[in-house]
Amino acid sequence: MTLEEFQKFIDEQDAFFRSLGKSASERERVLARTVKLSEELGELCDEVLASQGFQRAGKMETRDQNGLGDEFADVAIVTFLLAKSMNVDIMAALDRKVKKIKEKHNKQLESGSVA
Numbered sequence: 001m002t003l004e005e006f007q008k009f010i011d012e013q014d015a016f017f018r019s020l021g022k023s024a025s026e027r028e029r030v031l032a033r034t035v036k037l038s039e040e041l042g043e044l045c046d047e048v049l050a051s052q053g054f055q056r057a058g059k060m061e062t063r064d065q066n067g068l069g070d071e072f073a074d075v076a077i078v079t080f081l082l083a084k085s086m087n088v089d090i091m092a093a094l095d096r097k098v099k100k101i102k103e104k105h106n107k108q109l110e111s112g113s114v115a
């Protein structure tokens with residue numbers, strides 16, 4: 001899946017959720033998605049802990065083999081949905097940020113400050 005295909009999926013999901021009419025306002029939708037992101041991040045943390053053997057035995061037994069990947073995906077999906085709610089062009093933001101990071105790392109490499 002390309003990022004463009006993923007963004008199309010996000011647009012479709014956003015339209016679907018809007019059609020359900022659960023949020024009374026855009027402000028409420030932003031708040032709901034922010035809270036949802038926190039929930040999904042917690043689930044991802046749970047899977048990371050389990051993958052490293054830091055969960056109790058009972059939790060380890062019920063672990064889904066795809067759980068870790070699924071939770072990474074949930075965080076990405078809700079992040080993109082939240083960005084859409086806030087009119088953030090996430091593709092442009094990613095492009096800017098990647099360029100910025102590359103420039104920073106190149107400067108560090110050129111100055112020899114990277115070990």
Ligand SMILES: [Mg+2]
Nearest residue numbers: 040043071074
């Ligand atoms: Mg989840």
